[in-house]
Amino acid sequence: MFMTTNNTKMNIPVSISAPGESYWASVHVYLHSPWFLVVYEIDCKEEDFGTVTTALVSRPGDIVTLGEAVKITQVAIVTPAWMNKTKSWKMDFLKEICEGFDPRTENIVNVCITKRGARYRIGASDTPESELIDLHRVF
Secondary structure, eight states: OEEOOGGGEEOOOGGGSOTTOOEESOOEEOSSOOEEEEEEEEEEGGGTEEEEEEEEESOHHHHHHHHHHSEEEEEEEEEOHHHHTSSSOEEEEEEEEEEEEETTTTEEEEEEEETTSOEEEESSOOSOGGGOEEEEEOO
């Protein structure tokens, strides 16, 4: 989850922004939980060009939803020190995101697999990955 404050809101002219958009000089990561950097392409067929955009996303499900609307070219997971077993935040590019059901907690659990093979679990569960039901790739 990201937090913004009014003192970092930027005044962008209405002529170059879309209705409902706001621009911020910074966002804050309030909780030391993982988040994602997603790079995607927007195809402007009527304009005969495309553009590349980057989004900061806090939930794996939002990546899946975004991928239904645009062409995602890269996803990186940014993990806090407690999760990646180092002394600092770390960014790794993802290979895939899987989703399964934990029968013990009755929660959906995501498993994020990086290109270097690290596996990060998102969701309230300490059930072994092998015991998750219907673990399948969603991205």
